[in-house]
Amino acid sequence: MSAVTGIAAVARFQLRRLVTPQRLTLGLVGAAFPAALVLAVRRIEPEIDRNVLVALIYALIPEAVCMLGLLVSMCPAVADELERGTWPHVVVRPRGRRSLLVGTFIAAVAWTAGIAMVALALALAAAGLGGSPGLAAMFAALIILSCLGRAALFALPAVIVPKRALVASVGVAVVVEYLAGFLPAVVNQLTVSLRLRSMLVDWMAWRRVLPAEFRLIIDDRPPWMQIAALLLLAATLLVVATLILERRQFPPSAES
Amino acid sequence: MIEVVDLVKHFRAADGSAVRAVDGLSFTVAPGEMVGLLGGNGAGKTTTMRILATLLRPGSGTARIAGYDVGRDPLSVRRRLGYLSATTGIPDRLTPRELLHSCGRLHGLDRSAAAGRAERLIEDLALGDYADRPCGRLSSGQRQRVSLGRALVHDPPVLVLDEPTSALDVMGSRDLLDLLAGLRAGGRAILLSTHRLHEIEHRCDRFLIVHAGRIVDQGTRDALVAGRPGGLEQAFFAALEAGVGP
Numbered sequence: 001m002s003a004v005t006g007i008a009a010v011a012r013f014q015l016r017r018l019v020t021p022q023r024l025t026l027g028l029v030g031a032a033f034p035a036a037l038v039l040a041v042r043r044i045e046p047e048i049d050r051n052v053l054v055a056l057i058y059a060l061i062p063e064a065v066c067m068l069g070l071l072v073s074m075c076p077a078v079a080d081e082l083e084r085g086t087w088p089h090v091v092v093r094p095r096g097r098r099s100l101l102v103g104t105f106i107a108a109v110a111w112t113a114g115i116a117m118v119a120l121a122l123a124l125a126a127a128g129l130g131g132s133p134g135l136a137a138m139f140a141a142l143i144i145l146s147c148l149g150r151a152a153l154f155a156l157p158a159v160i161v162p163k164r165a166l167v168a169s170v171g172v173a174v175v176v177e178y179l180a181g182f183l184p185a186v187v188n189q190l191t192v193s194l195r196l197r198s199m200l201v202d203w204m205a206w207r208r209v210l211p212a213e214f215r216l217i218i219d220d221r222p223p224w225m226q227i228a229a230l231l232l233l234a235a236t237l238l239v240v241a242t243l244i245l246e247r248r249q250f251p252p253s254a255e256s
Numbered sequence: 257m258i259e260v261v262d263l264v265k266h267f268r269a270a271d272g273s274a275v276r277a278v279d280g281l282s283f284t285v286a287p288g289e290m291v292g293l294l295g296g297n298g299a300g301k302t303t304t305m306r307i308l309a310t311l312l313r314p315g316s317g318t319a320r321i322a323g324y325d326v327g328r329d330p331l332s333v334r335r336r337l338g339y340l341s342a343t344t345g346i347p348d349r350l351t352p353r354e355l356l357h358s359c360g361r362l363h364g365l366d367r368s369a370a371a372g373r374a375e376r377l378i379e380d381l382a383l384g385d386y387a388d389r390p391c392g393r394l395s396s397g398q399r400q401r402v403s404l405g406r407a408l409v410h411d412p413p414v415l416v417l418d419e420p421t422s423a424l425d426v427m428g429s430r431d432l433l434d435l436l437a438g439l440r441a442g443g444r445a446i447l448l449s450t451h452r453l454h455e456i457e458h459r460c461d462r463f464l465i466v467h468a469g470r471i472v473d474q475g476t477r478d479a480l481v482a483g484r485p486g487g488l489e490q491a492f493f494a495a496l497e498a499g500v501g502p
Binding site: 003005006008009010012013016017020084085086087088089090091092093094095096099249250251252 | 267302303306310313335339344345347349350358359403
């Protein structure tokens with residue numbers, strides 16, 4: 001019970017840090033960007049195919065918006081505490097380190113998913129797809145899964161190199177998600193992007209119409225298996241990050 | 257209540273060499289005792305306190321809080337230890353009441369117990385006038401009181417306080433040390449560090465003078481200053497000179 005109350009206390013506190021007028025304004029500006037881009041594309045190409053719009057929204061929201069939101073909210077999990085001098089006061093509590101990481105994870109997922117949902121509503125309206133509840137539900141699921149997977153992925157740089165977490169996370173995103181994720185090899189099984197892409201292809205019934213070369217970067221297993229694999233990957237990453245954080249020691253000079 | 261035996265801690269310097277921050281410290285602090293840990297910058301005070309607070313692991317030797325080893329059983333130690341860091345580190349947006357409540361929740365107290373404990377501390381530490389004001393708008397002294405409240409939120413029997421008066425004016429220091437005297441009278445074991453020797457000269461039961469990670473002298477104020485004019489400060493300098501060697 002004490003572990004849950006500690007995690008809840010940190011999550012509530014981190015959400016208060018994230019829900020400030022400045023951060024909300026920044027988030028909403030970011031949320032409006034995909035809709036603006038969709039509008040611009042439709043203006044140039046009024047008869048654009050529905051599937052192209054769906055692919056564009058996928059690239060912009062579950063991928064780009066979620067990634068950027070998590071870079072802002074998850075990467076500073078440890079660095080913020082060190083810089084603000086609150087690190088000793090959190091970790092001196094029983095299970096304080098675990099509560100800090102998991103609580104920040106929950107807050108980062110909630111905040112980013114919230115911003116991404118707003119972006120989704122705006123983008124679907126801009127694309128003229130607002131009347132498709134099935135499409136909205138599919139994207140909502142992809143957003144939540146993207147946030148869970150990527151927040152867990154960014155937890156590793158946050159605990160291993162706290163003061164360089166943002167740069168390291170961008171590197172991880174590029175190398176792991178967008179290089180390894182597109183390699184037609186076993187390594188892409190360990191990426192969030194493969195799972196999300198495969199679910200999108202399945203839920204949109206694109207598998208049959210997909211060119212052969214694209215099938216190499218899609219997993220054939222059914223969506224429930226993609227979800228299970230993604231959740232397992234996220235849980236594993238989070239457990240590893242927690243174990244690393246439990247062992248981390250920062251000399252007093254690391255706080256500034 | 258605090259037992260430290262042959263405690264050693266190394267850090268790796270930027271050039272790869274090992275820096276011995278704590279070099280074989282041994283001491284105890286009994287319940288109802290307040291002990292001052294004195295030393296210059298880099299003497300090893302903060303590192304020692306951070307090992308006791310389970311923020312750092314000992315390199316070798318043992319440190320026990322209320323009978324629990326800081327390396328082997330950090331959870332039990334954290335339940336029994338109140339730690340005040342030299343950096344106040346208070347979130348600006350939270351009020352003292354919210355902060356104390358959050359810390360209570362981090363200690364696993366349920367909502368009503370955490371709220372009750374926060375109220376009690378607000379009363380005991382006289383935080384009432386500013387309990388609902390964001391901490392970012394509090395003075396240094398007020399923030400330090402809130403920070404002490406945070407250390408006391410789980411009613412620990414042992415307190416480790418790193419420079420608790422550093423940000424305070426004379427009045428604030430006196431009030432805080434009065435508070436600590438009350439906590440000591442309640443049976444708590446207190447280890448505190450400070451650079452302001454005159455403030456604690458007549459407050460602590462004993463003093464440990466450390467230099468380069470080692471205890472170079474220790475004892476009661478009277479034993480340390482015996483035969484020396486100038487009080488504790490002179491005794492401190494004499495101990496450092498003797499500790500540095502010829």
